[in-house]
């Protein structure tokens with residue numbers, strides 16, 4: 001058999017459809033028939049050549065959902081649930097962390113491990129069908145596969161996509177406490193997920209700044225209490241409104257998922273003294289901001305934290321929370337459009353132009 005795959009041959013080149021040979025499934029390997037893969041902002045950055053060290057040509061698609069078609073000796077998923085042909089699964093795109101380097105065994109930050117590989121990003125097409133924009137995806141031995149349980153289906157998980165897990169990780173990183181007021185900057189998939197999980201984590205108010213209105217409306221459906229459209233308000237107006245909702249203090253927690261340097265400057269101004277500020281939206285270098293160490297950090301006494309990617313525990317825990325609160329988390333409704341492999345270039349353009357919040361690729365129709 002062969003596998004049709006959408007290949008990004010180089011930055012800024014049109015996507016191509018390639019036909020690949022089926023890989024030999026190694027002991028411990030699993031083949032998936034792709035149900036859906038997502039088009040995330042990272043794929044747009046990949047296409048613009050804004051990530052370092054990417055081994056083009058690649059098959060994009062890092063977060064995906066598929067159905068097991070073949071397995072060699074794998075009878076349980078990463079959490080010990082029975083796994084069989086026909087099961088619908090997702091998997092942690094991050095793979096091959098070494099469990100031997102300083103980052104892995106001393107710092108316990110495997111997302112900084114130099115051996116780390118990521119499906120759809122740091123594997124070349126010559127390594128095999130290791131990206132989701134293809135009819136099938138090969139799970140190399142050791143990839144952490146999770147069966148969808150608790151009533152979750154493919155649309156739930158892919159509707160949240162990578163942003164679901166990154167947003168969850170940002171809320172975790174912010175250590176949102178019961179009763180906190182949480183402001184989220186950015187209403188893309190990461191910001192929407194962060195807002196939703198902040199509410200579930202016990203925030204007393206969840207505030208959202210972003211654009212366009214359709215995304216802010218999705219935020220309200222996911223539990224946001226108040227929104228500001230970035231294009232219809234200026235920073236001073238937003239600051240006044242947010243301070244008036246927070247006793248003049250500002251939010252206890254601010255989570256940035258906007259990707260613009262100006263958002264960081266605004267967030268530093270808005271977070272209350274002694275509050276926590278998590279920066280999760282600067283996956284690529286978007287530029288610099290002025291910062292005053294005295295007024296922004298030292299005197300203000302804030303915790304300023306970055307969140308880079310996600311780890312397996314985020315995936316596992318996010319899916320459990322999602323299953324428990326599925327009625328409050330209509331991420332499936334965030335899916336704006338479905339694209340075939342042939343339409344993947346259009347999907348990238350639509351995501352880049354913010355015409356859809358969540359575009360998904362369905363290689364098998």
Ligand SMILES: [Zn+2]
Nearest residue numbers: 098101104113
């Ligand atoms: Zn390591």
Ligand SMILES: [Zn+2]
Nearest residue numbers: 040041042162
């Ligand atoms: Zn992503």
